[in-house]
Amino acid sequence: MPEKEITRISKFLSLVLRHQPEKINITLDENGWTDVATLIQQVNKSGSRLSFEILDFVVANNNKKRFAFNPDKTKIRAHQGHSVEIKLGYPPQTPPAVLYHGTSEKNLASILAEGIQKRNRHQVHLSPDKSTALTVGQRHGKPVILQVDAAAMHAAGLVFYLSENQVWLTGLVHAEFLHVLTT
Structure with a gap:
């Protein structure tokens, strides 16, 4: 096919x-x-x-x-990304120390001010590697990769889930846990 x-x-x-x-x-x-x-x-x-x-x-x-x-x-x-109300049933997980989020340059200012929000989805999607985040970011314009301090988020009590296709999910990523990487 x-x-x-x-x-x-x-x-x-x-x-x-x-x-x-x-x-x-x-x-x-x-x-x-x-x-x-x-x-x-x-x-x-x-x-x-x-x-x-x-x-x-x-x-x-x-x-x-x-x-x-x-x-x-x-x-x-x-596996994830729903805007309709469902319960995926994934158990809470301990994330790796660092995760990544790909976005476009045009979204960077608002993300750095407000954090990464789930918007119309159930969860924020995070990648385990930079290359996946880059691919995601390229879909929306000039890509930017954000490094997420997942260990600090988890220590602060934020909950993470891992979907079956290895996408990390969480409710919100506060700006204080983000670091902009050069692409």
Whole structure:
């Protein structure tokens, strides 16, 4: 399957599994799961073509590993990034000493004044490495990488979670825990 097609399907799945399930008339349970057969049926009703084999391929080959099946592959959900109300059920974790956040230069002033806020998502997303943060930052303009003192945040009582695709999640990163890195 061409990379462009994987990306197109992945973006559509992100839309319906993270933000607008009503767009194709599916429902997410309290943990973000939806029935695979219903998802496929509703995607096909919406005018796109999706089979279980294509869905399975996209989940396995999505470069950001955004989606997961339950063990018997009858349900699917997005790992994180939801704007709809769900409970992912990840247990609190002790983060590594340093994490990273990629953003664009145009957002830097407000982040340094207000910290990194979750905005319309459930959590702030942090990367375990600079290269991932750079990739994220490039999506929004001229990239800036912020180093996050996760150890100090954790010591101050802030809670961290680790998604299944290795994205670190937290509610807010105060500006005092940030250091701008040169790219």
